[in-house]
Amino acid sequence: METQGVRAVDGAEALASPPSAGRARPSGRLWELDVLGHVWRFFTSVRLALVLILILAAAVLAGTLLDQAPPSVFADPASYDQWLERARTKYGFWTDIFNFLQLFNIFHTLWFKLIIGLLTTNIIICSLNRWKGIKTTVFGARVRMSETFFQHARYNASLAAAMPMTTAAERVRRALARSHYRVRTETDGASVAIYADRNRFSRFGTFLSHLSIVLILAGTVVGGVLGFKDPEFIVAEGATREVGMGTALSVKLEHFADEYWLEGPPKDFRSELVIYENGQEVKRGTIRVNSPMSYKGVRFHQAFFGQTAVMKVTDASSAVIFDEAVPLAWQTREGSRPVGSFDLSGENRTVYVIGPTSGENDPLIPAGEMRVEVYRGDTGSLVAAENVSQGTPKAIGDLNVNFVRETRFTGLKVVKDPGVNIIWVASALMVLGLVMLFYFPHRRMWALCKALPDGKAEVRLGMTAQRDVSLTEEFKRLRERVGLALGIRPDGGGTAGGGDDV
Amino acid sequence: MSELSDYAFVATVAALSTAILLYLVYVLGAGSLRAFSLADGGSLATESANGPYTTAGRYGTILAVNAFAFLTASLVFRTIASGHGPFANMYEFSLAFAWGALALYLYFELRYRLRILGLLVLPIALGLLVYATTVPSDITPLVPALQNDLLLTVHVAVAIIAYGAFALAFGAAILYLVQRRDSIRWLPRSTVLDEMGYKAVTVGFPMMALVIILGALWADIAWGTYWSWDPKETASLVTLLIYGGYLHARVLRGWRGQRSAMLLILGFAATLFTYYGNLFFGGLHSYG
Numbered sequence: 113m114e115t116q117g118v119r120a121v122d123g124a125e126a127l128a129s130p131p132s133a134g135r136a137r138p139s140g141r142l143w144e145l146d147v148l149g150h151v152w153r154f155f156t157s158v159r160l161a162l163v164l165i166l167i168l169a170a171a172v173l174a175g176t177l178l179d180q181a182p183p184s185v186f187a188d189p190a191s192y193d194q195w196l197e198r199a200r201t202k203y204g205f206w207t208d209i210f211n212f213l214q215l216f217n218i219f220h221t222l223w224f225k226l227i228i229g230l231l232t233t234n235i236i237i238c239s240l241n242r243w244k245g246i247k248t249t250v251f252g253a254r255v256r257m258s259e260t261f262f263q264h265a266r267y268n269a270s271l272a273a274a275m276p277m278t279t280a281a282e283r284v285r286r287a288l289a290r291s292h293y294r295v296r297t298e299t300d301g302a303s304v305a306i307y308a309d310r311n312r313f314s315r316f317g318t319f320l321s322h323l324s325i326v327l328i329l330a331g332t333v334v335g336g337v338l339g340f341k342d343p344e345f346i347v348a349e350g351a352t353r354e355v356g357m358g359t360a361l362s363v364k365l366e367h368f369a370d371e372y373w374l375e376g377p378p379k380d381f382r383s384e385l386v387i388y389e390n391g392q393e394v395k396r397g398t399i400r401v402n403s404p405m406s407y408k409g410v411r412f413h414q415a416f417f418g419q420t421a422v423m424k425v426t427d428a429s430s431a432v433i434f435d436e437a438v439p440l441a442w443q444t445r446e447g448s449r450p451v452g453s454f455d456l457s458g459e460n461r462t463v464y465v466i467g468p469t470s471g472e473n474d475p476l477i478p479a480g481e482m483r484v485e486v487y488r489g490d491t492g493s494l495v496a497a498e499n500v501s502q503g504t505p506k507a508i509g510d511l512n513v514n515f516v517r518e519t520r521f522t523g524l525k526v527v528k529d530p531g532v533n534i535i536w537v538a539s540a541l542m543v544l545g546l547v548m549l550f551y552f553p554h555r556r557m558w559a560l561c562k563a564l565p566d567g568k569a570e571v572r573l574g575m576t577a578q579r580d581v582s583l584t585e586e587f588k589r590l591r592e593r594v595g596l597a598l599g600i601r602p603d604g605g606g607t608a609g610g611g612d613d614v
Numbered sequence: 615m616s617e618l619s620d621y622a623f624v625a626t627v628a629a630l631s632t633a634i635l636l637y638l639v640y641v642l643g644a645g646s647l648r649a650f651s652l653a654d655g656g657s658l659a660t661e662s663a664n665g666p667y668t669t670a671g672r673y674g675t676i677l678a679v680n681a682f683a684f685l686t687a688s689l690v691f692r693t694i695a696s697g698h699g700p701f702a703n704m705y706e707f708s709l710a711f712a713w714g715a716l717a718l719y720l721y722f723e724l725r726y727r728l729r730i731l732g733l734l735v736l737p738i739a740l741g742l743l744v745y746a747t748t749v750p751s752d753i754t755p756l757v758p759a760l761q762n763d764l765l766l767t768v769h770v771a772v773a774i775i776a777y778g779a780f781a782l783a784f785g786a787a788i789l790y791l792v793q794r795r796d797s798i799r800w801l802p803r804s805t806v807l808d809e810m811g812y813k814a815v816t817v818g819f820p821m822m823a824l825v826i827i828l829g830a831l832w833a834d835i836a837w838g839t840y841w842s843w844d845p846k847e848t849a850s851l852v853t854l855l856i857y858g859g860y861l862h863a864r865v866l867r868g869w870r871g872q873r874s875a876m877l878l879i880l881g882f883a884a885t886l887f888t889y890y891g892n893l894f895f896g897g898l899h900s901y902g
Contacts (some may be wrong), residue, residue: 173848
């Protein structure tokens with residue numbers, strides 16, 4: 113019984129669905145070239161898609177499990193070597209192997225992009241390949257099925273109706289319509305063929321959800337080519353800084369504030385910004401972590417903050433050569449002290465300003481002092497270093513340095529990404545496609561009403577098995593409805609086939 | 615309000631534990647009586663005639679519904695007490711995950727009358743609640759990155775539905791592996807379990823995609839990038855890829871049974887990793 117059922121499934125499938133999805137051989141002149149034909153067939157394979165998806169999952173998993181070198185570190189061989197040395201303490205022997213396989217920078221490697229490229233090609237070609245078959249299923253489904261179809265359909269039933277054929281057909285039609293099925297009929301002298309389906313457009317969900325992936329990738333490319341990103345755009349309070357990157361914008365920080373909950377965690381970080389275009393004020397406002405500001409497609413996000421030291425430097429002739437807030441936005445390798453620097457190119461000097469370790473007594477730099485280290489600009493050799501107390505100028509080498517006061521700086525992320533809208537549209541299409549596909553699946557039922565010699569009618573129902581899902585319950589429900597419409601009690605009448613999938 | 619939430623939590627644990635015991639009595643007792651017969655196979659339901667064990671099962675369901683109601687109350691009280699959705703730290707996430715697993719399970723029990731799945735899903739929910747007792751349950755104020763009421767609520771609410779659905783699929787897959795030769799008379803037929811796993815994934819998969827998309831949208835607002843390969847983002851992508859692989863294998867290549875059950879187990883491992891991964895890997899999601 114069961115084994116017969118299996119054969120019946122395949123037979124019914126072959127009868128029911130037009131030869132399409134997956135197995136169709138591409139036709140047309142272009143594909144007569146066998147090389148292209150082979151390439152095409154290679155990409156239509158679902159097995160390829162599965163292999164690619166699983167490789168991609170494994171690669172992404174490796175990217176989660178292993179430390180990834182930040183792009184800025186990876187771009188600079190020297191700092192990448194340093195990074196690797198630190199990684200060696202964690203991964204030991206494996207470090208070189210992982211490094212050889214580029215596993216410390218997975219998401220930016222060529223092979224990762226290659227997998228994504230292959231998968232995209234696979235998606236596009238599979239979609240093209242399935243287009244015709246799905247279109248036929250949605251718009252051109254057969255209404256009349258043969259006797260053999262009803263004999264072998266996975267789910268089938270035969271009901272005896274004590275009424276003329278046309279009446280029975282009309283009742284079946286209405287019963288199916290009441291179950292929210294779309295009904296088509298074809299009549300010839302001896303029988304009425306009925307085809308009913310629901311959610312047929314659900315089939316197009318496949319294309320929406322797959323092509324949205326391609327669209328999302330296109331969005332990332334558009335963003336990469338036409339956009340820019342400055343993740344560490346630092347502006348000190350009172351200072352104005354040019355955005356650059358081909359824009360005519362500059363940003364002034366009026367004020368930065370941070371607030372904390374009584375329990376300790378941060379409550380609010382906000383920057384009051386003014387945006388200038390070609391020197392003219394065009395926008396002003398307060399940005400917070402969850403409310404960025406945008407001007408002509410350039411967005412300003414609150415990313416981080418810190419302290420600055422306002423430094424005033426005079427040269428031997430007492431002329432002021434520097435008077436600005438120096439953001440202490442980096443950390444020293446030893447002691448993790450906040451550090452910032454500025455260049456005095458006229459003097460061939462680079463000056464580092466180092467603040468005390470926050471939150472504890474720093475033995476080297478007491479609170480209220482800054483350590484100032486002066487280096488030669490060309491050779492990088494140390495000229496002199498001194499601690500400078502706030503408000504007390506001090507001679508360091510041939511410079512006179514004053515630590516005027518502390519202020520704050522804000523760290524912004526400045527982003528322009530024209531691809532992002534493509535990504536949101538694509539995302540909406542993806543969710544729409546998936547919801548159509550899985551929450552409103554396409555269901556199809558065929559019926560055949562035949563006139564019997566005694567003036568009564570025989571109604572046959574058939575539903576094909578779907579490979580992915582059993583329709584047992586749906587078929588049972590419809591059979592009951594149709595039976596009731598024909599005046600047959602749910603428990604009796606008719607012979608029913610079908611059951612669970614095998 | 616905070617205390618009410620704690621009382622409701624205790625009530626949840628009590629109701630859920632008792633429900634699991636009753637499910638156990640139902641399943642083992644019914645099994646020993648061989649109350650289920652394969653002749654029932656035509657329908658998805660495995661319920662048979664009345665009997666003491668069926669009664670135990672019915673009370674088990676009632677208690678599970680009660681546990682669900684208590685847990686809902688606990689989350690509501692907590693929301694009122696804290697002034698934001700109960701999604702701000704690991705304690706709240708765990709309660710919400712348990713809520714999602716219970717909600718999805720009860721929906722499936724109601725719809726397909728497959729009480730047996732409860733024996734696997736309810737302990738998962740209980741495990742999450744027990745885990746919650748081991749992490750600090752203080753109400754924590756929202757750090758600036760989380761101060762987006764709409765996205766916090768929708769992003770996490772959708773996530774717990776997806777996770778709940780995947781927990782259910784996991785339960786079905788485990789039962790499938792136990793029952794793959796249809797050798798245990800009191801378990802549903804293996805095809806039914808296989809089907810149930812698939813249905814759960816079809817509920818969870820679109821939700822999981824939505825979670826990732828909402829997360830990307832939020833990241834774009836708060837951090838200025840929709841994707842930064844943060845560990846939690848990446849792990850959620852792995853999860854989506856595994857279930858995507860499962861769907862393709864099953865729908866287009868006809869994978870059934872053991873192979874697809876293994877994928878469901880792998881998928882749930884990835885789900886748990888997504889859920890707890892940030893505890894081990896830090897990253898932008900390290901709030902709790």
